[in-house]
Amino acid sequence: MGALADQLYLLIGIGVLGLLLIVGLVGTAVRRRPRGSGADVLARPDTDEPQVADAGGGAATATAEAPTLEPTLEKPEGTASRLVRLRQRLSGSQSGLGRGLLALLSRDRLDEDTWEDIEDTLLSADIGVAPTQQLVERLRTRMRVEGADAASPRDVLREELINLVDPTMDRRLQISGSDGKPGVVLVVGVNGAGKTTTVGKISRILVAQDKTVVLGAADTFRAAAVDQLATWGERVGVPVIRGAENGDPASVAFEAAKAAVDGGYDVVLVDTAGRLQNKAGLMDELGKVKRVIEKQAPVTEVLLVLDATTGQNGMIQARVFSEVVNVTGIVLTKLDGSAKGGIVVAVQRELGVPVKLVGLGEGPDDLAPFEPEAFVDALLG
Structure with a gap:
């Protein structure tokens, strides 16, 4: 009986120790689980590093050593x-x-x-x-x-x-700032003229010239415009400064200019809102954008984007914008379609500033410097 009692006490002792060990391990796991992490963050038994749950319910450790795939950047045409x-x-x-x-x-x-x-x-x-x-x-x-x-x-x-x-007009893009500041190009025009696309295409021209560029998505009233500009930037490795939807366009423009100055970039391109409810509202908005940008660096170019197919409607838009901001150059988009080539002459006469770029299609590099001789030769076949 004595030996049997000893064996019974030994088994009970082992059971108690096992139970205590299990309770201790569970307590440790609970203590090591991050607060408020929910079911998506787990703890590995051998480390305190958080893990992110994958779609299959497993876990992938978030470590600095994880390999990342660099996006393939496009090479724009010269x-x-x-x-x-x-x-x-x-x-x-x-x-x-x-x-x-x-x-x-x-x-x-x-x-x-x-x-x-x-x-x-x-x-x-x-x-x-x-x-x-x-x-x-x-x-x-x-x-x-x-x-x-x-x-x-x-x-x-x-x-x-x-x-x-008029081949005597200076059609060069003014993209060089002074005193080490970046050039600042403000792009204006009504929605639908191809303004945001033009900003993206100009960035490709500048990248092809080995310029470093920052894009400012200041058309905050159209989420699609902001996303579209971000895509253009990703394709050629150009950073895009964006703000909250329906946020202050001037704030975004300021941050874009500041990023260009602080980062030592060559050029900042700012896409602006194209709403044209009334001239006074447009003047206030664009005037504010220009003022806050120039707290960082002077605006060197104001490009007005016009849809070449709109004819006289485009001329009315040109007049309004020229009264609101000091337009220094014109971009004519959609000149390859049903547009009538004479709009080049008409808009230059109306504003007294040169057509500097023309859009010739929907491809990413279908934007070219305007050359009078090449244009006339094309007219004459």
Whole structure:
């Protein structure tokens, strides 16, 4: 009996020790679980590092050593290839104007009816009344005075069209700041003209020129615009400064300029809201954006984006924006489609500033510097 009692006491003792050990382990696990972590954060038995639960219910340790895949950055096209495509696209869509004018000027007899037809052809191309009258007068004078000694109708027309487009205008983008500050490009225009897309495409042009760029998504009233700009930036490795939806656009613009200054970037591009309810509201908004940016660095370029297919509606928009901000350059989008090439002449005359860039399609690099000679050659086929 004594031996049996001893064995019973031994078994009871082992059971108690086992129970105590289990209770101790459970208490330790509970104490090591992060507060408020819920079911998504677990604790490994051999470390205090949190884990993030994966979709299958397992756990993946969040450690600094975890491999990360770098996004593949796109290599934007250079200026030369853009200009080649500019000529090809324009010659395919705009040459009807040139062919019509050449057919009229090549007639054996240039009577009043012919000159009226020439004038009507130019007006239908959205060139505008005053530029059309000027061009017709120049053509009439040269064809009458030079007569048989005149160059071919094509050469005469080419020279006069180039003069009308004005090759003396400075079409360079002003992207260089002073005193070590970045260049600041403010991009304005109504929604629907392709403003946000244009900002993204300009960033690609600058990246191709080895410039470092910051994008400011100050069109805070359209979440789609902010997301769209973020995508453009990701594709070429350009940082995008964004704020809260419906937040203060000026605040975003300020932070973008500050990031460019602090980071030593070359250029900051700021996309602005394109709402056009009334001129006073637009003036207040854009004026504030410009003022707060210039607390960090002066604005070096204000680009107005216009949809080339809108014709006279585009001219009305151009007038409003020129009264609100000091526009220094024009970007014409959608010039490859149903747009009439004369809008280039009309908008330059209206604002007194040059067309600097033209959009030729929906591709990421379908934005090219505007060259008067290439444009006129495309018109003439």
